[in-house]
Amino acid sequence: xxxxxxxxxxxxxxxxxxxxxxxxxxxxxxxxxxxxxxxxxxxxxxxxxxxxxxxxxxxxxxxxxxxxxxxxxxxxxxxxxxxxxxxxxxxxxxxxxxxxxxxxxxxxxxxxxxxxxxxxxxxxxxxxxxxxxxxxxxxxxxxxxxxxxxxxxxxxxxxxxxxxxxxxxxxxxxxxxxxxxxxxxxxxxxxxxxxxxxxxxxxxxxxxxxxxxxxxxxxxxxxxxxxxxxxxxxxxxxxxxxxxxxxxxxxxxxxxxxxxxxxxxxxxxxxxxxxxxxxxxxxxxxxxxxxxxxxxxxxxxxxxxxxxxxxxxxxxxxxxxxxxxxxxxxxxxxxxxxxxxxxxxxxxxxxxxxxxxxxxxxxxxxxxxxxxxxxxxxxxxxxxxxxxxxxxxxxxxxxxxxxxxxxxxxxxxxxxxxxxxxxxxxxxxxxxxxxxxxxxxxxxxxxxxxxxxxxxxxxxxxxxxxxxxxxxxxxxxxxxxxxxxxxxxxxxxxxxxxxxxxxxxxxxxxxxxxxxxxxxxxxxxxxxxxxxxxxxxxxxxxxxxxxxxxxxxxxxxxxxxxxxxxxxxxxxxxxxxxxxxxxxxxxxxxxxxxxxxxxxxxxxxxxxxxxxxxxxxxxxxxxxxx
Amino acid sequence: xxxxxxxxxxxxxxxxxxxxxxxxxxxxxxxxxxxxxxxxxxxxxxxxxxxxxxxxxxxxxxxxxxxxxxxxxxxxxxxxxxxxxxxxxxxxxxxxxxxxxxxxxxxxxxxxxxxxxxxxxxxxxxxxxxxxxxxxxxxxxxxxxxxxxxxxxxxxxxxxxxxxxxxxxxxxxxxxxxxxxxxxxxxxxxxxxxxxxxxxxxxxxxxxxxxxxxxxxxxxxxxxxxxxxxxxxxxxxxxxxxxxxxxxxxxxxxxxxxxxxxxxxxxxxxxxxxxxxxxxxxxxxxxxxxxxxx
Numbered sequence: 005x006x007x008x009x010x011x012x013x014x015x016x017x018x019x020x021x022x023x024x025x026x027x028x029x030x031x032x033x034x035x036x037x038x039x040x041x042x043x044x045x046x047x048x049x050x051x052x053x054x055x056x057x058x059x060x061x062x063x064x065x066x067x068x069x070x071x072x073x074x075x076x077x078x079x080x081x082x083x084x085x086x087x088x089x090x091x092x093x094x095x096x097x098x099x100x101x102x103x104x105x106x107x108x109x110x111x112x113x114x115x116x117x118x119x120x121x122x123x124x125x126x127x128x129x130x131x132x133x134x135x136x137x138x139x140x141x142x143x144x145x146x147x148x149x150x151x152x153x154x155x156x157x158x159x160x161x162x163x164x165x166x167x168x169x170x171x172x173x174x175x176x177x178x179x180x181x182x183x184x185x186x187x188x189x190x191x192x193x194x195x196x197x198x199x200x201x202x203x204x205x206x207x208x209x210x211x212x213x214x215x216x217x218x219x220x221x222x223x224x225x226x227x228x229x230x231x232x233x234x235x236x237x238x239x240x241x242x243x244x245x246x247x248x249x250x251x252x253x254x255x256x257x258x259x260x261x262x263x264x265x266x267x268x269x270x271x272x273x274x275x276x277x278x279x280x281x282x283x284x285x286x287x288x289x290x291x292x293x294x295x296x297x298x299x300x301x302x303x304x305x306x307x308x309x310x311x312x313x314x315x316x317x318x319x320x321x322x323x324x325x326x327x328x329x330x331x332x333x334x335x336x337x338x339x340x341x342x343x344x345x346x347x348x349x350x351x352x353x354x355x356x357x358x359x360x361x362x363x364x365x366x367x368x369x370x371x372x373x374x375x376x377x378x379x380x381x382x383x384x385x386x387x388x389x390x391x392x393x394x395x396x397x398x399x400x401x402x403x404x405x406x407x408x409x410x411x412x413x414x415x416x417x418x419x420x421x422x423x424x425x426x427x428x429x430x431x432x433x434x435x436x437x438x439x440x441x442x443x444x445x446x447x448x449x450x451x452x453x454x455x456x457x458x459x460x461x462x463x464x465x466x467x468x469x470x471x472x473x474x475x476x477x478x479x480x481x482x483x484x485x486x487x488x489x490x491x492x493x494x495x496x497x498x499x500x501x502x503x504x505x506x507x508x509x510x511x512x513x514x515x516x517x518x519x520x521x522x523x524x525x526x527x528x529x530x531x532x533x534x535x536x537x538x539x540x541x542x543x544x545x546x547x548x549x550x551x552x553x554x555x556x557x558x559x560x561x562x563x564x565x566x567x568x569x570x571x572x573x574x575x576x577x578x579x580x581x582x583x584x585x586x587x588x589x590x591x592x593x594x595x596x597x598x599x600x601x602x603x604x605x606x607x608x609x610x611x612x613x614x615x616x617x618x619x620x621x622x623x624x625x626x627x628x629x630x
Numbered sequence: 631x632x633x634x635x636x637x638x639x640x641x642x643x644x645x646x647x648x649x650x651x652x653x654x655x656x657x658x659x660x661x662x663x664x665x666x667x668x669x670x671x672x673x674x675x676x677x678x679x680x681x682x683x684x685x686x687x688x689x690x691x692x693x694x695x696x697x698x699x700x701x702x703x704x705x706x707x708x709x710x711x712x713x714x715x716x717x718x719x720x721x722x723x724x725x726x727x728x729x730x731x732x733x734x735x736x737x738x739x740x741x742x743x744x745x746x747x748x749x750x751x752x753x754x755x756x757x758x759x760x761x762x763x764x765x766x767x768x769x770x771x772x773x774x775x776x777x778x779x780x781x782x783x784x785x786x787x788x789x790x791x792x793x794x795x796x797x798x799x800x801x802x803x804x805x806x807x808x809x810x811x812x813x814x815x816x817x818x819x820x821x822x823x824x825x826x827x828x829x830x831x832x833x834x835x836x837x838x839x840x841x842x843x844x845x846x847x848x849x850x851x852x853x854x855x856x857x858x859x860x861x862x863x864x865x866x867x868x869x870x871x872x873x874x875x876x877x878x879x880x881x882x883x884x885x886x887x888x889x890x891x892x893x894x895x896x897x898x899x900x901x902x903x904x905x906x907x908x909x910x911x912x913x914x915x916x917x918x919x920x921x922x923x924x
Contacts, residue, residue, distance in 0.1 A: 041851060041853070041854050041855070042854070042855045042857060042864075043847075043848055043851070043854050043855070043856055043857065044725050044726065044727075044856075044857045044859050045725065045726075045843065045844075045847050045848075045856045045857065045858065045859065046721075046722035046723075046725045046726075046731070046812055046814050046841070046843070046844050046859055047722050047812075047814035047815070047844075047858055047859065047860065048856050048858040048861075048863060048865045049814055049815065049816065049884075050814070050877060050880045050881050050884060051847065051856055051865055051867065051877065052865060053880050054873055054876050054877055054880065
């Protein structure tokens with residue numbers, strides 16, 4: 005129904021029945037009110053026998069209050085029926101999955117990715133919408149357009165969508181839309197498969213899920229991807245660069261891994277390996293490299309077997325980046341013993357400078373240029389504002405509670421902690437050691453029969469590790485366990501990447517403030533702490549002025565094209581109309597108005613009742629003079 | 631104390647009257663009414679054959695001379711009459727509230743009671759559900775009766791028929807019963823009540839007390855919603871001249887029906903209307919019916 009150019013409608017038309025019922029009731033009540041004086045008679049025995057019709061046939065002249073009450077009943081009826089103003093158009097959301105897997109191309113049409121097909125389908129659906137429809141465009145992680153734009157503006161926004169280096173979470177997206185009742189339609193375009201399990205969580209309503217992946221066995225997409233890369237220290241001066249390659253395929257795949265060194269923004273190939281990967285399995289190649297500072301590498305895979313019909317549908321996961329670590333600034337050793345006494349002159353993984361405790365405490369500005377600190381058998385009074393290792397802290401220090409223990413053996417260790425990478429500590433025993441009371445911000449890395457002897461954690465933006473046992477002198481391969489622990493510690497406190505040598509896309513860890521692109525797979529400008537695509541970046545942190553950071557997005561979930569994940573939610577693809585926010589607010593407004601009028605009516609009723617009561621107390625006219 | 635209606639002038643006139651019964655009843659004591667019992671009055675009643683032990687003075691020797699048989703004379707016995715006055719206490723008698731219908735009925739009952747008490751008769755007044763006196767006699771008893779009736783209000787939630795039955799169950803000696811009511815009820819209901827009195831072998835007299843509102847309801851109004859005082863039914867009224875005329879005719883027909891019923895059972899019936907004063911009604915109207923004689 006259109007009134008003054010705006011369409012109006014009701015949600016529950018059955019309640020409009022209240023209007024005629026209310027009107028009839030009101031007229032009945034008023035007719036009863038106006039039906040002559042009420043008189044008590046001895047008996048109506050004779051009166052009833054009067055043959056002439058004596059029912060009052062007076063004309064009904066409603067008083068002003070009748071119209072007031074009629075208005076009230078009308079408002080109640082309209083509020084109950086859910087009056088809303090219909091803008092005439094539907095409110096539609098379009099969600100386009102632009103996670104990494106959407107960059108896959110199908111063998112039949114290698115020029116178009118699944119994302120481009122999704123965009124085309126979305127544009128087709130826009131073509132069927134009217135100009136009065138209000139559209140909002142979302143990708144897998146955010147709102148892309150302004151809310152409630154025209155279909156033509158929505159088309160422009162959709163065309164700008166690119167795939168991103170992230171995993172989708174469509175279950176959450178769909179459930180979020182399902183719980184909002186402001187949309188008439190929600191169109192979701194993805195390569196995910198809708199769940200076949202009817203017992204899955206059912207999401208009814210306005211969700212229309214469109215899967216763009218062919219479900220035919222013959223048309224399953226195959227993919228090769230780098231699913232892991234890291235730099236491992238060795239007992240020698242060399243390092244190992246390990247690249248893991250997964251084959252999401254139906255048969256064996258021969259893969260060539262090419263390693264390039266990135267220097268000053270240019271790539272130089274330094275090695276290549278070939279490997280065969282079993283279907284739906286992962287293989288590794290290892291490159292042996294000299295330890296270098298400022299070294300950044302890129303690994304890229306190619307399908308060796310060009311004869312087969314094998315395909316590699318996603319290109320974006322075919323390369324990965326890694327750095328060896330940035331030694332700029334060096335690590336400052338605070339100890340009564342020199343670096344050579346502690347065997348650290350043989351330590352190649354990082355540059356270690358030495359300062360005596362007296363000199364350090366006299367002028368702590370010397371730590372400003374260091375990347376990290378090692379306190380050997382000496383403790384400051386407060387935690388330094390840099391990453392630091394505290395080896396054999398003296399008892400009575402103010403930073404951590406210690407207790408001397410003897411003849412203890414290792415009981416538990418955190419094998420997933422970066423500090424325990426490749427460290428075989430099961431057989432470790434300590435004739436003398438210090439056990440700690442683990443601070444709240446730290447966790448136990450290694451525990452003994454007498455308590456934790458190795459704890460580490462992050463607080464105030466810095467990493468700290470406390471060792472209750474001696475790892476020096478550094479003896480390299482002659483003491484492999486302590487050497488590995490030393491290497492891991494140095495890597496951990498270095499501040500430019502974790503022990504693997506790279507960071508995942510997204511927000512950089514604390515301390516890294518800015519980055520510029522040195523080499524990236526997708527040369528998008530990246531400023532600030534969020535990096536959206538893999539590559540090598542020059543980053544600034546609290547520890548160093550500048551250093552190279554490798555960023556990757558390695559996700560088996562997104563790279564696995566052969567057995568993609570299915571939605572956990574089951575949608576019925578129904579298209580039901582729902583209330584828009586604009587409609588709902590009208591109902592609330594009408595209901596609020598009703599409430600005000602009802603209160604006024606109640607007050608009027610009380611006032612009239614009081615007047616009536618006073619009138620009743622006077623003897624009523626009793627039907628004639630006696 | 632008697633109500634203000636009972637002025638000395640009224641009382642003087644009432645003292646000149648006495649109740650009359652159309653039949654003779656067995657009384658409990660001597661009085662001024664002929665009884666079915668034969669006794670030692672002065673009025674000759676009948677002869678009967680002499681039986682051994684009869685007083686020879688009562689032998690009628692003239693009859694013996696004519697018939698050679700001995701007969702004794704029998705004389706009428708004058709005994710006191712029992713008067714039962716029942717006043718209708720249904721809600722209609724108290725409607726309208728300030729209409730005075732109940733008060734008029736009450737005063738009429740007291741007037742009849744006074745007449746009876748002054749004639750040495752025994753009187754019992756019953757307002758079923760409200761007040762029932764015992765069988766009293768003597769002039770002073772009028773004050774007790776008055777005390778019991780003055781200030782009576784309509785009983786709530788009482789079954790008039792059951793109370794009526796309870797009242798007449800106290801009657802031990804038959805006599806005269808005067809039922810004062812507005813008789814604004816179905817004829818069948820009236821018959822049911824009166825038949826209970828007939829079962830007691832009473833000399834029945836009915837007096838219909840009507841208020842002006844019973845004769846002319848909703849006077850001065852053309853539209854009204856009438857509420858029945860007993861059933862609480864509501865009835866819309868639109869009373870123009872024709873309707874009022876028809877109402878009056880219907881009321882007359884109803885009253886005629888009652889009169890015919892009372893006549894058919896040999897009972898007296900009279901109407902005590904609002905326009906009638908107590909003195910006029912008792913002295914003039916009731917005398918015509920034979921309920922009272924001077």
